[in-house]
Amino acid sequence: MAKSIEQGDFIRLDFTGRDSSGKVFETTRAQDAKENGSFDARVKYAPALVVAGKGQLLKGLDDAVLKTTEGAEQNVALPKEKAFGERDPALVRLVTLTHFRQSGIEPVAGQVVELDGRPARVQSVNGGRVRVDFNSELAGQNLAYSFKVTSVMKTAEEKIAGLAEDLNAKATLANQVVTVKVDETVPKDGRFLERKLRFLQHALLYIQEVEKVVFQEEYARPKESK
Secondary structure, rough: OOEEEEOOOOOEEEEEEEOOOOOEEEOOOHHHHHHHOOOOOOOOOOOEEEEEOOOOHHHHHHHHOOEEEEOOOEEHHHHHOOOOOOHHHHHHHEEEEEHHHOOOOOOOOOOEEEOOOOEEEEEEOOEEEEEEEEEOOOOOOOOOEEEEEEEOOHHHHHHHHHHHHHOOEEEEOOOOEEEEOOOOOOOOOOHHHHHHHHHHHHHHOOOOOOOEEEEEOOOOOOOOOO
């Protein structure tokens, strides 16, 4: 009998999210991305590692995952209250053009920018003022997801291996200590740092058998161009 998903389970989740018009806004499935015209060859389409019931998904999707079983294809409608909520007029603001230019940004309508560490969409530029919207583009919309839990990681070793796979690294567990080895071929960019932090949080918060994580990272001198 298929295993029911429980809070705290480490799972691989295959999913596609669609907005109120039926357009795909996120997916782990290459075929859905191709059919939507949003396929990106640089993206690795594969089921995502998620800790069920821990707020790593939209509320409505997280709730639905806890009601399913491994291997079952499911569809769920998310009312806006369990998705991105209602649009908040207070999140539409006027910002001086000088503020943008100090950050090296020349704003244009429709552009998505980062202001004070938050994403915002430029609505208009008039004179020395820029109207920006900090609401999610999906705020105020009812959404729909199709999803399937493709696997459940049962042992601490399986969970650590899953986290290491997402980091393009190798990891071992011995005496409650995880040793993560990252070779020189793995780019140590911002994306790597995000995944490294995610590894630490997941291992120390959600895997009871882990007390310490040690990273061993290799770096090499750049090869001189001839």
